[in-house]
Amino acid sequence: MDFTYTEEQKMMKDAAHGFLKKVCPNVEWYLEMDKDEKGYTDELWQGMAELGWMGIAFPEKYGGIGGDFLDLVVLLEEMGYKAVPGPFFSTVILGGYTILEAGSEDQKQELLPKIATGELIMTMALTEPGTTRFDPFLVETEAKENGDEYILNGTKLFVSDANVSDYMIVAARTAGNKLSRDGITLFITDSKSAGIKMSLLKTVAGDKQCEVVFNDVKIPKANVIGMVNEGASAIEKTLQKAAVGKSAEMLGGCHRVMEISVAYAKLRVQFGKPIGMFQAVQHHCANMKMATEQSNFITYKAAWMIANDLEEAPKFAAIAKAWVSDAYKKVASIGHQILGGTGYIIEHEMPIYSRRAKAGEYAFGNPNYQRDLIATQIGL
Amino acid sequence: MAWDFGLSKGEEAYRQQVAKFLDRELTEEIARQTWEDLGLWKEGREFARKLWESGLLGWSWPEEYGGKGMPPIYDFILLDELGKRWGAHVPNDVGYTMTGHTILRRGSEEMKKEFLPRIIRGEIEFGLGYTEPEAGSDLSRLKMYAQEDGDYFVINGQKTFNTECHYSEYHWLCCLTDKTVSPYKGMSLFIVDMDAPGITIRPMITMSGEQTNEVFYDDVRVHKSRIVGEKNKGFYHMMEALGSERNYVFVPSRYRPYLEMLIDYAKNTMYDDKPLAENPMVRDKIAQIAVEIETAQLLADHARWMEWAQMTMTCEPEITKVVVSELEQKMVDSAMQILDLYCQLEEGSKYAPCGGRIEWEFLHSFMTTIGAGTSEVGRNVIAQRGLGLPRG
Numbered sequence: 001m002d003f004t005y006t007e008e009q010k011m012m013k014d015a016a017h018g019f020l021k022k023v024c025p026n027v028e029w030y031l032e033m034d035k036d037e038k039g040y041t042d043e044l045w046q047g048m049a050e051l052g053w054m055g056i057a058f059p060e061k062y063g064g065i066g067g068d069f070l071d072l073v074v075l076l077e078e079m080g081y082k083a084v085p086g087p088f089f090s091t092v093i094l095g096g097y098t099i100l101e102a103g104s105e106d107q108k109q110e111l112l113p114k115i116a117t118g119e120l121i122m123t124m125a126l127t128e129p130g131t132t133r134f135d136p137f138l139v140e141t142e143a144k145e146n147g148d149e150y151i152l153n154g155t156k157l158f159v160s161d162a163n164v165s166d167y168m169i170v171a172a173r174t175a176g177n178k179l180s181r182d183g184i185t186l187f188i189t190d191s192k193s194a195g196i197k198m199s200l201l202k203t204v205a206g207d208k209q210c211e212v213v214f215n216d217v218k219i220p221k222a223n224v225i226g227m228v229n230e231g232a233s234a235i236e237k238t239l240q241k242a243a244v245g246k247s248a249e250m251l252g253g254c255h256r257v258m259e260i261s262v263a264y265a266k267l268r269v270q271f272g273k274p275i276g277m278f279q280a281v282q283h284h285c286a287n288m289k290m291a292t293e294q295s296n297f298i299t300y301k302a303a304w305m306i307a308n309d310l311e312e313a314p315k316f317a318a319i320a321k322a323w324v325s326d327a328y329k330k331v332a333s334i335g336h337q338i339l340g341g342t343g344y345i346i347e348h349e350m351p352i353y354s355r356r357a358k359a360g361e362y363a364f365g366n367p368n369y370q371r372d373l374i375a376t377q378i379g380l
Numbered sequence: 381m382a383w384d385f386g387l388s389k390g391e392e393a394y395r396q397q398v399a400k401f402l403d404r405e406l407t408e409e410i411a412r413q414t415w416e417d418l419g420l421w422k423e424g425r426e427f428a429r430k431l432w433e434s435g436l437l438g439w440s441w442p443e444e445y446g447g448k449g450m451p452p453i454y455d456f457i458l459l460d461e462l463g464k465r466w467g468a469h470v471p472n473d474v475g476y477t478m479t480g481h482t483i484l485r486r487g488s489e490e491m492k493k494e495f496l497p498r499i500i501r502g503e504i505e506f507g508l509g510y511t512e513p514e515a516g517s518d519l520s521r522l523k524m525y526a527q528e529d530g531d532y533f534v535i536n537g538q539k540t541f542n543t544e545c546h547y548s549e550y551h552w553l554c555c556l557t558d559k560t561v562s563p564y565k566g567m568s569l570f571i572v573d574m575d576a577p578g579i580t581i582r583p584m585i586t587m588s589g590e591q592t593n594e595v596f597y598d599d600v601r602v603h604k605s606r607i608v609g610e611k612n613k614g615f616y617h618m619m620e621a622l623g624s625e626r627n628y629v630f631v632p633s634r635y636r637p638y639l640e641m642l643i644d645y646a647k648n649t650m651y652d653d654k655p656l657a658e659n660p661m662v663r664d665k666i667a668q669i670a671v672e673i674e675t676a677q678l679l680a681d682h683a684r685w686m687e688w689a690q691m692t693m694t695c696e697p698e699i700t701k702v703v704v705s706e707l708e709q710k711m712v713d714s715a716m717q718i719l720d721l722y723c724q725l726e727e728g729s730k731y732a733p734c735g736g737r738i739e740w741e742f743l744h745s746f747m748t749t750i751g752a753g754t755s756e757v758g759r760n761v762i763a764q765r766g767l768g769l770p771r772g
Contacts, residue, residue, distance in 0.1 A: 001453065001685050002384040009382075070383055262767050277772045279756070282763035289762050290699050297678035301385045319671050371667035372660070378670055379643055380657040 003297070008067075009074045015051065016078040023047055024082050030352050033085045034206030038164055040086030049118025054092055058100060063113030069241065073248040073303040080252025083352050085207065087121045087161035093245045094160070094238060095122025098169050098186070102226040102234035107188065111167070124169040125156035125189075125212055126235065130178065134365050136171070136235055137181050141214060143172035150174075150187065150224075152195075152217040162198050162210040165191045170214070175229050186231040188223040189214075205359035240314055242364045243321035244306060247299045250328040250360045254292040257335040257353050261288065265338055275338075284334045291327035298323050315377040322370035325361040332357040385681070387457070394439065394454055398461045401434050411466040415634075416740070417590040419547040420471050420505050428471040428502030437470070438500035442484070445496035452688045455628070463633035472505040474544055477628035479506045479552045482569070482621045486609030495571070507545035507574065509553035509595065510618075512538060517757050519615065520563040524555035524597065526570065532601045533557070533570070539595040545581050546593055548574055554614050567614035571606045588743035626697035627684045629752065630704045632676040635711055638741070639673060641734050642666050642715055649733075656718070665714040672707045679703055695766030702758040705748035712741045 005013065023044045024030070033039050048054065057072040058064025072092065079088065096115045099107055114120040131138040141154025152172055162168055168189045176183025189196075195217040201209045226234055262285055265276030275281045302320035305313035332354040336343050343350035361367070387395060405427060413424045420428075431437045439454035441447025448454075459477075462469060470476045480499040483491060498504045515521040524537025535555060545551060551572040558566035572579070578600035584592050609617045646657040646666060656662045683696035715738045716723035727736030749755045763769045 001386070001681060002382060003682050003685050004381045004383065006382045258767075262769065265769060273772075274770055276763075276769040279760060279772060282769050282772070283756070283759040285767050285769060286702075286759035286762035289695070289766055290703055293679060293682075293696075293699055294675040294703070297682055298675045300383050301674075301678060304383050304385050316674070319674050322667070322671050323675050368664060371664045371671070374667035374670055375657075375663035378639075378667070380646055380663050380666060 005074065009071060012071065013074055013078055016075055017081075019047060019051065020078060020082040020084055024084060027347050027349055027352065030083065030085070031346070037200070039208045044084070044086055045118060048088060052116075053088070054096070054118050055112075055116025057092070058096065058112050058116055062100070062108055063116035069244075069307040070300070070303050073245065073299065076245050076248035077252040077299075080249030081256045083253060083256070083356055087123065087164055087208075089245060089249070090123035090161040090165070091115060091121050093242050094124035095167065095169060097241050098124065098225065098234060098238045101237055102186070106222075107225065111188075120167065121161065121165045122167045122169065123159055123161045123165045124171075124238065125159045125162065126171050127156065127158045129155055129157055134362070134369055136239060137184065137232060138179055139171050139173045139184050140178045141170065141172045143174050143185060143187060143219070145174075148221050150219045150221065152187065152189070152214040152219055154214050156212045156214075158201070159210045159212050161208050162191065162212050163200055163208055167191060168212070169225065171231055171235060181232040183229045184231040184235070185228045186225040186234060187219045188225060189217065189219055193217050193219070203359065205355040207359055239364055240317040241306060243317045243370070244299065244302045246360055246363050247295070247302065247320040247324040250324045250357065251292070251295045251299050253353050253356060253360070254288070254295055254324075254328050254331045257331050257350070258285075258288045258292055260349060261285065261335045261338040264342075281338060284338055288331045288334050291330050295324045295327045315374060318370040318373040318377065321365060322367040322374065325367045325370075328357040329361055391453060391457060395457045395461060398436055398458055401431070401436055402461055402465050402467065405430055406462070406465050406467055408466070410471075411468070414462075414471060414473065415466050415468040416588070416744075417543060419544075419591065421547065424471040431470075432501045437502050441496070441500045445492060446500045452684065456684050459628065459631050460633040463631045464636050466637050468634055469629075469631070470502065472499065472502050474506045474508055474548070474552070475499040475504055476502065478508070478621070478625045481624055482608060482617055485621070486617050488605070490605065491571070491608070504550065505544055505548040506550045506552045506571075507542050507548040507593075509539045509542050509545075509551045511541045513540050517754055519554075519567075522554070522556055522563055522567065525559065526555050526557050526568065526602070528557070529601075531604050533604065535570075535572075535597045535600045535602060537597050541584070541592050542595045543590070543592040545574060545595050546583065546591060550574055551579070551595065554618065558612050561612075564615045566612055568611050569608040569614040569617055570602055571608060572600065572602050576600050576602070586747065588740060588747070590744075623683070623693040623697040624687055626701045626752070627680070627687055630680065630697075630701050632673055632680050632704055632707070635669070635673050635707065638711060638715065638737070639666070639669050641737065642669065642718065645734055646718065662718050665718060669711050669714055672710065676700070676703050676707050695762040698758050698761045699766070701752065702755050702762070705755060708741075708748045709745045712738060712745045716742060
């Protein structure tokens with residue numbers, strides 16, 4: 001057993017910390033990014049690419065650095081700590097990892113090196129208006145075979161960063177009924193294709209989630225990922241990584257909220273002493289610390305399991321996402337309580353985190369969804 | 381150095397050996413003696429002897445006292461495997477996981493030779509003698525006093541909630557040896573023979589049926605050589621041991637048998653021709669118990685790892701303590717909601733589900749957030765030592 005970062009991970013973590021502090025300078029900047037159509041700056045994206053972040057977990061033969069999922073999680077934690085906006089998560093985890101795990105050799109050769117250099121932005125389109133909750137396997141978007149092509153019709157919702165993407169991996173029905181896991185096929189879809197209409201959804205965290213409508217969109221057969229009708233298992237694998245990756249981001253957020261709240265409790269004087277001297281406030285802080293510690297270890301354990309391809313990885317991915325989602329929500333709400341009115345003001349850092357905590361909770365399956373997965377995993 | 385949540389080959393081999401032994405030897409009767417704190421009786425002592433003779437006890441103790449000189453993880457593996465089978469702890473819990481370590485750290489060579497080999501072989505047990513009627517969370521209110529008299533101390537006073545004393549060989553006693561200074565600087569630790577003349581033990585029965593005790597000292601004479609470590613340094617010896625003791629005492633694997641019991645119940649209990657396992661509320665509650673056990677297990681693993689990596693622990697074992705004790709209460713509440721009306725039925729009662737185990741656990745669970753330090757004191761420790769908040 002060992003609870004330490006490798007030397008490389010430590011260096012990377014420090015470098016990330018310094019870089020992100022510089023490119024995400026202040027609250028005003030975040031508020032601008034919220035309003036901005038694109039939602040991030042070239043300085044941020046290019047800088048990350050130059051540091052090699054997009055290719056951190058991909059093999060060297062595809063232009064990557066040859067690290068593993070744990071290395072990526074170290075970075076995501078730092079990004080969560082700084083609440084970094086932009087399409088990194090969508091591109092690397094939803095796009096890149098899906099190609100790496102399920103794509104053909106040609107697709108890997110073609111796309112992964114471009115992802116690694118920051119040339120390509122990708123995402124994945126799963127959820128549909130036909131469901132009232134997160135259910136990646138309710139797919140009514142239809143792909144019909146037509147010669148060398150498929151013709152795609154349907155609507156996808158909550159597609160992160162579709163507005164800035166070059167390609168989307170779209171889950172569409174090629175057989176079976178709307179809830180059947182068999183009969184889902186994944187298509188690499190050029191986001192600029194004729195027949196695609198996108199609009200930004202206005203969301204609590206100001207992140208860029210889109211509605212994407214496909215109207216007779218033509219996709220070459222060569223763009224199918226893996227086998228026709230057998231996309232579900234690739235979706236599942238990507239979602240496990242997404243759940244743990246999102247947990248890592250939320251963990252970073254927990255750390256930052258705890259840091260600013262504890263610092264404030266030490267400085268803010270009321271009734272003649274720092275409020276952090278009152279046990280009521282101390283117990284709030286202790287609760288943050290406990291929830292964050294648990295988040296830390298469960299995130300890294302799940303990531304370690306994925307990196308080592310262990311049998312229990314799916315269970316631990318769900319446990320991590322269930323726990324950290326609840327923990328971040330709790331930590332953010334305690335943060336607000338300690339910071340009082342100050343933290344309720346839009347120019348304060350705190351709302352950035354509580355809004356992201358909410359987005360994170362519902363991304364890739366909320367805790368109830370995850371607990372249902374866990375129940376199945378433990379034999380119920 | 382890199383994140384690693386697995387066991388090494390040697391550790392895994394030991395784990396399997398222990399598992400095999402326990403599956404064969406750990407009967408329900410012995411498990412209940414430890415889990416329900418009923419005491420270490422004939423069966424438990426016999427079990428400890430077998431554990432020793434099978435070569436499975438004492439791996440993490442120095443070779444010169446009978447151990448194998450291996451890192452602490454081996455003892456933690458033993459505790460985890462016991463916990464998974466309702467075993468809760470090694471039979472001589474206090475000696476093996478608490479006082480033995482302080483003897484090793486602070487005791488004289490003579491004392492180590494006298495006590496450690498028997499602790500490691502699972503032959504002797506201690507009862508903790510800290511709490512007094514006026515001194516609960518606040519140990520500075522101790523009154524019990526040891527008056528020096530030549531080579532002896534003469535001890536008078538009263539202890540309460542001293543749980544193991546009715547079956548242990550020794551009392552691990554904390555009392556004042558200097559009344560002229562701050563109590564923190566005037567406490568000493570003693571090892572007292574439990575059957576020494578002048579000691580009276582009076583049982584106190586808890587709401588879940590365990591026995592704890594009041595212990596009265598009436599001119600009890602104890603030789604100076606039975607002071608552990610330095611005279612008047614008792615408080616500091618206790619404090620330095622606290623983190624490690626929590627690492628050994630709060631073992632999240634103890635809740636795994638409950639989880640398995642509930643999974644089994646949900647799969648095999650039908651309502652409206654469907655197993656409860658299909659009911660969304662039942663699934664959600666049981667899954668949440670699994671989530672909390674896994675995250676608590678990691679807190680324990682991490683704090684234990686800090687201990688054997690010889691890192692300074694500030695609040696890590698305290699976090700485990702608070703989390704594990706509250707987990708136990710939440711778990712029993714969820715379990716009761718799943719059993720519904722039937723959760724009230726006690727062991728032996730007609731229709732009692734899960735052998736009445738949940739009903740007993742409900743009664744027991746009130747102790748967890750109080751015993752060994754309340755959750756409130758625990759949170760103060762986490763805030764002050766872990767996060768650097770000022771003392772109020």
